[in-house]
Amino acid sequence: MIAVIDYGVGNLFSLAASLRYIGAESVVTRDEHIIRDSGAIILPGVGAFGDAYKKLEQSGLIPVLREQAKGGKPLLGICLGMQLLFDKSYEYGEHPGLGFIPGEVCPIAPDLKYKLKVPHMGWNSLDFKGYSPLYKYLSGGEYVYFVHSYYAKNCAAHTSATCAYGGAELTASVERGNVFGTQFHPEKSGAAGLKILRAFSELV
Amino acid sequence: MLAKRIIPCLDVRDGMVVKGKNFEGIREVESPVALAQRYNLSGADELVFYDITASAEGRALFSDTLKEVASCIFIPLTVGGGINSLEDFDRVLKCGADKVSVNTGAIRDPSLIGRAAKLYGDQCVVLSMDVKRVNGRFTVFSHGGRIDTGISAEEWAYRGQEEGAGELVLNSIDTDGVKGGFDCEMLQKVCAKLSIPVIASGGAGRKEDFLTLFKTVPQADAGLAASIFHFGEVDIGGLKSYLADNGICMRI
Numbered sequence: 001m002i003a004v005i006d007y008g009v010g011n012l013f014s015l016a017a018s019l020r021y022i023g024a025e026s027v028v029t030r031d032e033h034i035i036r037d038s039g040a041i042i043l044p045g046v047g048a049f050g051d052a053y054k055k056l057e058q059s060g061l062i063p064v065l066r067e068q069a070k071g072g073k074p075l076l077g078i079c080l081g082m083q084l085l086f087d088k089s090y091e092y093g094e095h096p097g098l099g100f101i102p103g104e105v106c107p108i109a110p111d112l113k114y115k116l117k118v119p120h121m122g123w124n125s126l127d128f129k130g131y132s133p134l135y136k137y138l139s140g141g142e143y144v145y146f147v148h149s150y151y152a153k154n155c156a157a158h159t160s161a162t163c164a165y166g167g168a169e170l171t172a173s174v175e176r177g178n179v180f181g182t183q184f185h186p187e188k189s190g191a192a193g194l195k196i197l198r199a200f201s202e203l204v
Numbered sequence: 205m206l207a208k209r210i211i212p213c214l215d216v217r218d219g220m221v222v223k224g225k226n227f228e229g230i231r232e233v234e235s236p237v238a239l240a241q242r243y244n245l246s247g248a249d250e251l252v253f254y255d256i257t258a259s260a261e262g263r264a265l266f267s268d269t270l271k272e273v274a275s276c277i278f279i280p281l282t283v284g285g286g287i288n289s290l291e292d293f294d295r296v297l298k299c300g301a302d303k304v305s306v307n308t309g310a311i312r313d314p315s316l317i318g319r320a321a322k323l324y325g326d327q328c329v330v331l332s333m334d335v336k337r338v339n340g341r342f343t344v345f346s347h348g349g350r351i352d353t354g355i356s357a358e359e360w361a362y363r364g365q366e367e368g369a370g371e372l373v374l375n376s377i378d379t380d381g382v383k384g385g386f387d388c389e390m391l392q393k394v395c396a397k398l399s400i401p402v403i404a405s406g407g408a409g410r411k412e413d414f415l416t417l418f419k420t421v422p423q424a425d426a427g428l429a430a431s432i433f434h435f436g437e438v439d440i441g442g443l444k445s446y447l448a449d450n451g452i453c454m455r456i
Binding site for chain 1: 205206207209244249274275276278279280297298299300302324325326327328370371399400401425426455
């Protein structure tokens with residue numbers, strides 16, 4: 001069973017529905033016993049980093065997440081949930097993150113070689129950087145759905161895919177052992193996204 | 205590279221998809237869930253649902269429809285129609301919408317855009333505008349295109365962006381339903397000062413119209429249409445291949 005962490009950030013309807021659709025058992029929860037008993041964890045999130053981290057702190061679940069990630073349980077952060085896995089973010093100030101993956105979250109706009117719209121919103125194609133179990137059902141070049149204005153940087157060693165935008169290479173997904181993160185929304189990425197969720201659910 | 209999006213729009217009344225011409229002469233077509241599934245399979249990049257129901261029963265039916273669609277289709281869903289308050293945002297988001305489109309509600313109270321953006325994020329708030337030429341200037345109409353607000357389209361679009369809208373739908377009343385092509389003149393004019401994504405709407409009749417749109421108005425991120433897709437005049441899969449063959453970045 002997959003525990004989808006409910007810490008009051010974002011809309012979990014689609015994520016829960018997509019897991020149900022692929023036949024993966026899941027529960028939206030903030031109960032630490034359920035999280036400990038689960039086979040895998042998904043950390044969702046939308047909105048601003050500082051607010052989300054504060055809410056996660058208030059939920060009291062950070063020690064459980066830390067313990068479970070360290071213990072080897074598959075953990076997938078999605079969108080802002082992925083960004084929270086890093087050391088820190090520079091969104092509206094400087095905020096600490098969970099530090100599960102080394103790197104930092106920075107604004108996209110200054111790093112674009114030519115001016116394009118920010119947020120980076122819409123369907124962009126994945127460029128794989130080596131093999132990832134999350135992508136075992138994909139063949140490369142698939143389009144997935146992004147909505148973000150900040151991205152993870154200085155994390156090349158743990159980057160499993162990037163996407164090209166405005167002459168820059170944006171981090172699209174990361175992984176470090178059992179900890180995974182996708183900047184894009186697999187639950188909104190059509191057939192390709194469902195294949196990614198299926199691959200994650202099979203890590204359980 | 206970021207792909208241009210092709211978006212079918214479904215106007216839903218009493219649980220059925222309907223489509224008219226120039227905002228009048230509505231006629232029914234079919235089940236929104238079946239249609240949404242068909243569009244998803246043919247490669248639609250996003251779906252827009254407008255609730256054009258007036259009654260409470262119709263609204264409840266719309267919520268059920270939305271939930272059903274959001275439980276079997278996993279691409280972005282935008283919902284609009286009758287969004288006047290944060291409670292309305294909450295209602296449709298709980299049914300699985302990803303973005304909420306405001307139109308008349310935001311004209312009545314522009315602060316709704318900012319309040320919703322703060323609560324749900326900019327990415328969630330879509331400002332939809334119905335624009336028509338009045339004495340040579342592009343003017344915003346409210347109430348489904350019936351009332352001339354006298355507001356300049358350029359100014360309202362920019363104001364919406366500054367208030368916190370994450371995306372804009374620009375619908376041309378002049379070209380809507382005419383099938384003679386998008387209103388590129390209006391789109392260019394209104395897009396000029398914007399930095400948020402823009403969805404062009406109104407006037408698509410053939411696949412060539414989408415190519416003209418993306419070539420003439422590079423600021424347009426997406427093309428939206430309804431009847432040509434509903435009645436099968438243009439097939440989304442075929443349209444996307446055609447655009448990709450002509451150098452437009454598409455998710456195929």
